[in-house]
Amino acid sequence: MCPASLLDQLDSAADRHLSELIEWLKIPSISSDSTRVDDVHRACQWLADKFTASGLQVELIPTQGHPMVLAQTPPVNNAPVVVVYGHYDVQPVEPLDQWITGPFEPTVRDGNLYARGATDDKGQVLTHIQSVCDWVASGEPLPLQIKFLIEGEEEVGSENLERMLPDLSERLACDCVVISDSSQYAAGQPAITYGLRGIATYEIQVDGPSQDLHSGSFGGAVMNPAIALCHMLSSMVDDQGRIQIEGYYDDVRDLSQSERDQWQALPQDEEWFAKSIGVDELFGESGYSADERRWARPTFDVNGITAGHQGEGVKTIIPATATAKFSFRLVPDQDPKKITAALEKHLAKHAPKGVCWTLKPDHGAPGMLADTDSKFVKAANHAIESAFGTPPVLIREGGSIPIVTRFQEVLKCDCLLLGWGQSDDNTHSPNEKFSVADYHRGIRASAHLWDEIGKLS
Amino acid sequence: MCPASLLDQLDSAADRHLSELIEWLKIPSISSDSTRVDDVHRACQWLADKFTASGLQVELIPTQGHPMVLAQTPPVNNAPVVVVYGHYDVQPVEPLDQWITGPFEPTVRDGNLYARGATDDKGQVLTHIQSVCDWVASGEPLPLQIKFLIEGEEEVGSENLERMLPDLSERLACDCVVISDSSQYAAGQPAITYGLRGIATYEIQVDGPSQDLHSGSFGGAVMNPAIALCHMLSSMVDDQGRIQIEGYYDDVRDLSQSERDQWQALPQDEEWFAKSIGVDELFGESGYSADERRWARPTFDVNGITAGHQGEGVKTIIPATATAKFSFRLVPDQDPKKITAALEKHLAKHAPKGVCWTLKPDHGAPGMLADTDSKFVKAANHAIESAFGTPPVLIREGGSIPIVTRFQEVLKCDCLLLGWGQSDDNTHSPNEKFSVADYHRGIRASAHLWDEIGKLS
Structure with missing residues (x-):
């Protein structure tokens, strides 16, 4: 079990957790915009400072483009090693006139925090950073070693990280990579994503x-x-x-019948889905449901x-x-x-x-499929149920995290994709948002995850 | 014959003719740009002032959009009445970075005057204005009555003029409308345009x-x-x-065989034409020459x-x-x-x-075909040969001057399209230009035209 004192501490730090996210979101780290180089580096430095202040061992890894941050907790004998991967760069923001509040003026409305990067990916990756930093600060021993690899070029294709990955493979040696850069299945229905599309x-x-x-x-x-x-x-x-x-x-690769059956059992509502994105009718290949078309076609x-x-x-x-x-x-x-x-x-x-x-x-990257029977998926299942009160469903996701396939190839590790966002979070669009409640639940689920994975040793 | 003293006077006024054109071209009268309303009105006022200074009777006719200028010389008993139609508005200018000199900083290079509106239509219409104003100033009696109708909305479809034309028909009553808003066939080969496409x-x-x-x-x-x-x-x-x-x-309406034969005899050079616009090969319906496709398809x-x-x-x-x-x-x-x-x-x-x-x-307007056997075409033929040293060829033009068909319908008059421009003058494009020599030849041809038409009475 996750130390009860830590869970209490996470609860009482909720305001700080939110204000730190807001601080980070204010930095317009648009990686594709050559006029934003300084901002991208500021966002990187903010992160390095956060890790340093929490006592992690921090290294800035320069690239031909924007630098990466590698931060780690001490090794734990005979315990698993987890890499948390995420990115501090964000997508462009136009059309600017469609934002209700500025993309870099984070604002809470109706329980959601609106800003570019709120969910993709500053908000999501910060859940793991908060859980680990607070765990370390609590004085309780972490039951595993965690290495954070947070890059600044995900939104432009992660080419430098991809190329440098073989050289980094020793430093990044791990049993599992954890990534929170995807979505839950629906509000109140968390999910573990075992497949991604390529691009x-x-x-x-x-x-x-x-x-x-x-x-x-x-x-x-x-x-x-x-x-x-x-x-x-x-x-x-x-x-x-x-x-x-x-x-x-x-x-x-065709969809397997068992996958189709499993997805058929999800509470799909294509009418609601169409309405939520403002179209009269959905569109696509006949013979496939909307989820099948989005995730696996x-x-x-x-x-x-x-x-x-x-x-x-x-x-x-x-x-x-x-x-x-x-x-x-x-x-x-x-x-x-x-x-x-x-x-x-x-x-x-x-x-x-x-x-x-x-x-x-x-840029180009192949798609990815993970083993849904792994012990890490089981650990994540428990952790998510503990924090969200509902067991997660197993889904794929239509987006691409090109580096994931490379992690599997180079680091020979499992990959866990744990999305805390929602499909209507407007990633890559105006008015990107992240549920404040899910941000806090994500931090708790992350703490539970370290506990569950620690038990695997 | 055109009074020899007038021709001398036109020659000695060449510098003033050019500097007046430059002055007018400096005014960015982009009719489609709502931020340019003041400039459009300035260009209109410039013109009215020019007519007033030359002793013509001038009237500004307001419309729901930009005003028109109506200026006339006194009626001449039993002599023809000619309306000269033109426009003082110009096309937008983007992409701005492709202009070698600013669109509203008229500049002479290699015998051409570069500016938005140089040929379309300020430069061309000003040839007639100069010839008439100088004729009036010379003290010689004009052998016909001339009415100038110069509008400010040609580049946005002439909708107000079209609608108001029936109400103006008495004031515009005439035998022939003269318009210089088209091109010669080639450098050194003047033309009379007897057909236009609609739009x-x-x-x-x-x-x-x-x-x-x-x-x-x-x-x-x-x-x-x-x-x-x-x-x-x-x-x-x-x-x-x-x-x-x-x-x-x-x-x-299909091309007549006699037209196709006539055009076949023109010195067409499709290879040069392709090169002049920077393409490797021309494109279009098989079975038609490039001129046929541009003018009549x-x-x-x-x-x-x-x-x-x-x-x-x-x-x-x-x-x-x-x-x-x-x-x-x-x-x-x-x-x-x-x-x-x-x-x-x-x-x-x-x-x-x-x-x-x-x-x-x-906006929409039908195409137009004029009678190539009319006495006005014959008069123009003589006038152009006198000024350019070469008789004009008879061509159509692919562009549209929507108001021409309306003139034919409402004023029941002939229409003479006498272009002094060249097909590579970059109308509607960056680096619009007008040959300075053709500007001066146009002024002379215009003077000869009044003489020739005067003889028809």
């Missing part, structure tokens, strides 16, 4: 005339780059969302597109250039490199004449 | 979820508005540029498109909304209203499920 992101630029042309004087004689781009993007997917690139589905999304005149009024031009950012979510066994090769072939075949195009692959 | 412009907005969503957590369950928009736009046109909307070609162009993340880096979202601005160029006998109805049907049929869309028709 492959791209930018494409289509170039036509050397400058914008008058569509009256030139229309009919020149291919319009914006139309060419629409043709190319449109050719990639049919009206059900099935990707039309040759070979795209070759390696897709590969998808194509245009993330941004831009060309020509976008301001007020009419400007009848043929734009010189059109660009788009798009991404695939991949499922286990799909290889991002093979997908890029197939995509290039497809575009070469479908690009209209009279324009040039360049494809820039950004 | 129909639209904005479409496709709405999906109530806000941007994380493409990992939601991708596969929700229709992506940017993809929906690509599907919809892509469905409207095939890979040859043929429009796929049912009924779109029903009313298209209907087209579809996307003028702008925007959705989701457009800044630096990756943001893996499903954007809440996607919008596009697009336009058709129509040919004679196509009716913009019928086109809008057919378009709405097409979109309703091709819009994917799971998104909502709204189509906002902006």
Whole structure:
């Protein structure tokens, strides 16, 4: 059992736990924004200071991009070693005018804390940091060793960490990696996530005339780059969302019947789900439920597109250039490199004449599936039930944490994905939020988890 | 013959003619930009002052938008009456970073004057204003009456003028409308334009979820508005540029064989044309030359498109909304209203499920064909040969001057389209320019034209 005195101490520290999160969220650590480098480093330093003040051994690991923080408690003889992985960087914030309160002015409304990074991932990773720091401060011995690896480039693809991971593998040697960067199944229904989708992101630029042309004087004689781009993007997917690139589905691992049965038993409410995101009807491949499509089917999304005149009024031009950012979510066994090769072939075949195009692959990572029968899953099950009052369900998640597959490969360890967020937390969107109650429950569940994993030794 | 003393006077006033144009071009009269209302009015006032100083009778005609200037010389018994129509408003100027010198800092380089409006239409309309004002100042009697109607809303569709035209018809009563808002056929080859394409412009907005969503957590369950928009736009046109909307070609007036023969004789150089606009190859319907496609075939162009993340880096979202601005160029006998109805049907049929869309028709105008055997065409032929040293060729033009058809209908007059510009003048694009020599030749041709038309009485 988790020391009762520690649980009391966590309760009485609730205000400090919240104000520390608010302090951290105020730092606009947008990793993709080159004008925010100083802010990203400030967020990193805030974290290092927090660990140092709590007596952990702290190291800043520089990278070619933003630094990582490695902080650890002392080794415990014959006890398991856990790595807690998370990230202190956040997504961009536009469209800014849709935020009710500023993305970096954390505000509590109706029991939720609103800010960029509230749930993805500062709020979630801080639950583990609080539980460990408070445990250490309590004077009680931790029944395991914990190593925190908190990076600043998750939102831009974790490329530096991926590349450096083999060199760090000794320092990160562990039995299990714990990550809280996903969601519960629903409000009041915690979950353990055993599968993630992979990802492959791209930018494409289509170039036509050397400058914008008058569509009256030139229309009919020149291919319009914006139309060419629409043709190319449109050719990639049919009206059900099935990707039309040759070979795209070759390696897709099918859903097992037992998984489908298990998910069928979840309290799914697609009507509520559609309503919660503001659409009249859901969309996607027939023969699959919405959860199946989100968690275990590969998808194509245009993330941004831009060309020509976008301001007020009419400007009848043929734009010189059109660009788009798009991404695939991949499922286990799909290889991002093979997908890029197939995509290039497809575009070469479908690009209209009279324009040039360049494809820039950004980042790619395969999907991941964990063993649902592991002892760590059982330990997490107990810990979560103790803190949330309900046992967790086993789900997959449609998002991608590219580094997870690399942890499995390089560190040869188990991975535990314990999400304290909710699916409507607006991660990557305006008005990102995190339930204050779930933040505190997450801290308690984390403390219980160290106790449960400690018992495995 | 045009009075020789006047021609001398025009020559010696060349510097003033240029500096007055530069003065007018400095005023950023972008009619579609609501922050530029004061500038638009300043450009209007500049013009009224110029007419007043030259002794014309001047009237500012207010509209629901930007005012028009009506200026006239005294009636001449039994002589023709000509309306010179033009506009003092200009197109937007973005992308600003592509201008070599500022759009409102007129600069002469290599014999060309660079500025927004240099050729479209301040520079061209000013040729007629200079010839008339100088003729009046010379003391010689003008052999006809000239009425200038210069508006400030051509670049936003001339809707107010169109609506007010019947009420103005008595004051504008005339035998012929002269418009210089088009191009010569090539450098050194002047032209009379006897046909224009019509236009129909639209904005479409496709709405999906109530806000941007994380493409990992939601991708596969929700229709992506940017993809929906690509599907919809892509469905409207095939890979040859043929429009796929049912009924779109029903009313298209075919090119006559004699026109095709005449144009075939023009010194067409499609390779040079492609090179001049920076593309490797031209594009369009097979069976038609580039000039035929630009002048006499209907087209579809996307003028702008925007959705989701457009800044630096990756943001893996499903954007809440996607919008596009697009336009058709129509040919004679196509009716913009019928086109809008057919378009709405097409979109309703091709819009994917799971998104909502709204189509906002902006402005529409039919195409125009003038009688190439009229006495006014003959007069213009002589005038142009006198000033340019080469007789003009007869061409059509792919752009739209929506008001021309309305002049024909309401004023029951001939229309003369005499372009002094060049096809590579970058109208509606960065680095718009106008040949200084052609500006001065245009002023002379205009003076000769008044003489030739005066002889028709």
